[in-house]
Amino acid sequence: xxxxxxxxxxxxxxSLTRAEKRHFRLFxxxxxxxxxxxxxxxFDVMDRHKEYDEALILRKLPAIKKxxxxxxxxxxxxxxxxxxxxxxxxxxxxxxxxxxxxxxxVLYNKGLYRQSLDILDKAKARALKFKFSSQALEIxxxxxxxxxxxxxxxxxxxxxxxxxxxxxLNRVNEQTHLFSNLALQLYSLYIxxxxxxxxxxxxxVKEFFQSHLPAVGYDDLEFWGKVYFCQSYVxxxxxxxxFRMSYRYAQKWVDLFDxxxxxxxxxxxxxxKGVHNLLGSLFNAMYYxxxxxxxxxxxxxxxxxxxxxxxxxxxxxxxxxxxxxxxRHYLEGTFTEGLSxxxxxxxxxxxDEYNWDHHRELIFYYRIACLYFGxxxxxxxxxxxxxxxxxxxxxxxxxxQAFARILNLIAHFELGNAQLVxxxxxxxxxxxxxxxxxxxxxxxxxxxxRKTPKMRASELRKEFIRLKEKLVKLExxxxxxxxxxxxxxxxxxxxxxxxxxxxxxxxxxxxQRQKVAR
Numbered sequence: 001x002x003x004x005x006x007x008x009x010x011x012x013x014x015s016l017t018r019a020e021k022r023h024f025r026l027f028x029x030x031x032x033x034x035x036x037x038x039x040x041x042x043f044d045v046m047d048r049h050k051e052y053d054e055a056l057i058l059r060k061l062p063a064i065k066k067x068x069x070x071x072x073x074x075x076x077x078x079x080x081x082x083x084x085x086x087x088x089x090x091x092x093x094x095x096x097x098x099x100x101x102x103x104x105x106v107l108y109n110k111g112l113y114r115q116s117l118d119i120l121d122k123a124k125a126r127a128l129k130f131k132f133s134s135q136a137l138e139i140x141x142x143x144x145x146x147x148x149x150x151x152x153x154x155x156x157x158x159x160x161x162x163x164x165x166x167x168x169l170n171r172v173n174e175q176t177h178l179f180s181n182l183a184l185q186l187y188s189l190y191i192x193x194x195x196x197x198x199x200x201x202x203x204x205v206k207e208f209f210q211s212h213l214p215a216v217g218y219d220d221l222e223f224w225g226k227v228y229f230c231q232s233y234v235x236x237x238x239x240x241x242x243f244r245m246s247y248r249y250a251q252k253w254v255d256l257f258d259x260x261x262x263x264x265x266x267x268x269x270x271x272x273k274g275v276h277n278l279l280g281s282l283f284n285a286m287y288y289x290x291x292x293x294x295x296x297x298x299x300x301x302x303x304x305x306x307x308x309x310x311x312x313x314x315x316x317x318x319x320x321x322x323x324x325x326x327x328r329h330y331l332e333g334t335f336t337e338g339l340s341x342x343x344x345x346x347x348x349x350x351x352d353e354y355n356w357d358h359h360r361e362l363i364f365y366y367r368i369a370c371l372y373f374g375x376x377x378x379x380x381x382x383x384x385x386x387x388x389x390x391x392x393x394x395x396x397x398x399x400x401q402a403f404a405r406i407l408n409l410i411a412h413f414e415l416g417n418a419q420l421v422x423x424x425x426x427x428x429x430x431x432x433x434x435x436x437x438x439x440x441x442x443x444x445x446x447x448x449x450r451k452t453p454k455m456r457a458s459e460l461r462k463e464f465i466r467l468k469e470k471l472v473k474l475e476x477x478x479x480x481x482x483x484x485x486x487x488x489x490x491x492x493x494x495x496x497x498x499x500x501x502x503x504x505x506x507x508x509x510x511x512q513r514q515k516v517a518r
Contacts, residue, residue: 009077010052013043015311016080020087021047027083038064039076091309093130093266097123101139108142113150117143130266131223133176137169172222178214179221179228185212186235191359194399196240197439198479209236223263226256227270234277238284241481247281254278265305268313272301276320283327288514291331295324315354326367333507335374342368362388366400369407370487374503378411385411402432406442407487409449425449441480444470445489461497468493 016024028040038061045060046052058066089095100123107116120139127136144162186209196202209232218229230253237246253274257264264271275298282291298321301307307317322345329338345368348354349361365387372381388404405428412421429446448467452460471490474480484490488506495502 005077006052006073009073009080010046012077012080013046016047020084023087024080024083027086028079038068039072039079042072042076043080088310091306093126094132094135097127097132097135100126101135101142104142108146113146117146120146131263133169133172133222133224137166137173140165140169172225175214175216175221176225176228178216179225179232182209182212182214183228183231183235186232186239190235190239192398194239196479202240202479205236205239223256223260227253227274230256230274231277234281238277238281241478243281243285247278247285247287250274250278250281268305268307268310269316272298272313272316272320275301276323279320279324279327283324283331286331286513288331288510289517291324292328295328298324311354315356318348318354319356319360323363323367326371329371330374330506331510333374333503333505333510335371335503335506338371339375342371358391362391362400366404369404373407373411374506376501376503378414381411382408382415402442403487405431406445410445410487410489410492413449413452421449439480441471441474441484441489444474464493464496468497 024043025040028037041061042057042064045057049056054066054069057069058064064072085095089099100119104116104119104123107113107119120143124136124139124143127133127139140162144166147158147162186205189205189208196205213232216225218226221229230249233249234246234253237243237249254271257267257271257274275294279291279294279298282294298317301317306313308314322341325341326338329335345364349356349364365384369381369384369388372378372384385404385408388401389408391401405424409421409424409428412424425446432442444467448463452463455463468490471493475484475490488502491505491509492502494500495505498505
């Protein structure tokens with residue numbers, strides 16, 4: 001068994017819960033004694049030891065020859081998946097439908113065509129009820145095969161009925177695939193570069209969207225087509241900084257599920273993703289009251305739906321809950337209070353319990369760094385920024401890579417590391433120029449950081465005021481707004497001008513906005 005496959009087997013075993021391990025042992029022993037089953041003995045040894053040690057396995061299990069081990073591991077992997085499928089089928093409607101189709105195939109192979117059609121008819125009704133249109137189409141095509149080859153129970157109009165169903169489901173699937181493809185392509189683009197940086201980027205994203213947008217109206221789509229329609233527009237408006245429109249389509253996405261409660265239980269990950277994007281749009285648009293309401297709904301989700309039933313769903317729930325809990329502290333200016341979340345997040349990242357990808361970890365490191373920066377602990381902020389900056393050959397989220405370096409410069413400036421700032425300004429400038437990420441906001445910050453190390457303390461306040469005036473003007477430019485989404489640089493400048501904590505400045509602004517809103 002190749003090393004990658006062995007690693008996959010180890011990872012699968014590590015992911016098993018106590019209930020899943022117990023079920024696997026019962027599943028294996030259902031027909032024979034465990035003493036006779038080599039792959040179960042292999043499982044027990046691998047389960048007891050954290051690291052894979054082939055020499056130890058061969059010593060503990062003398063009945064296994066080294067030449068057998070590769071095939072035995074492959075067989076163990078397959079048996080584990082079979083056991084997990086049986087254990088989880090009651091929680092997954094699509095697995096149950098797939099199993100029913102398999103039963104129909106067995107009956108068909110035995111020549112029991114009427115029984116096969118009976119089972120397929122029930123499976124199709126369930127597939128249509130829960131909007132599994134791809135499976136419904138597969139069932140219709142199977143029915144056509146049987147009806148077209150054998151004299152069964154065919155009645156008048158049966159051919160027309162199956163033909164119309166096939167045409168309809170083909171159209172539904174095609175439309176859904178067109179919008180799901182567009183949503184995925186836009187998401188991939190966002191992961192690569194983040195928000196648009198200038199008019200050229202804006203034109204490119206809009207042109208890309210329009211050239212790939214299917215010529216199908218929202219009202220002509222079925223459920224999944226509408227979900228991916230909304231998802232596509234969420235990504236378009238999110239990337240182009242139009243957060244009000246992003247909010248509108250994220251809300252439509254969530255409403256589709258809220259109006260079809262059965263679909264939430266069956267598709268919790270996609271519902272969670274919709275709520276996540278809704279919260280992200282509300283945060284960026286600074287709709288605080290609505291943000292708090294939706295966050296409260298997210299936090300109470302485990303009381304209404306089986307969030308902890310599957311690892312994938314539980315991992316997404318925790319991921320999104322932590323992301324938006326941090327954002328709430330950003331909005332409220334309670335950075336120090338938000339630091340209480342950090343140990344929990346880091347523990348989850350280090351345990352790798354939910355297999356969060358490097359992109360997710362990178363985002364958390366940046367958000368945590370901002371919490372420490374906002375609370376005034378610049379040294380800790382630098383520690384987390386270095387986890388981003390020191391990554392080898394990062395090929396995603398160039399925007400986060402860029403702003404981590406800028407915030408790192410500012411944190412060192414706060415600590416009085418003048419020589420280090422002077423040295424790093426040049427390397428950061430080269431990094432941004434290489435990635436074509438230099439906007440006027442960054443240029444102004446660089447000019448400021450180049451000059452200030454050589455200035456006397458009495459001159460600094462005037463320089464802070466000059467920089468703030470320039471950045472306030474740039475903030476109103478839609479294509480210069482991007483840097484302010486990552487770092488509230490203006491509040492930091494105000495803190496230096498007024499000789500106050502940046503946290504207090506942001507908190508004061510928040511309270512003022514709330515007072516005006518009410």
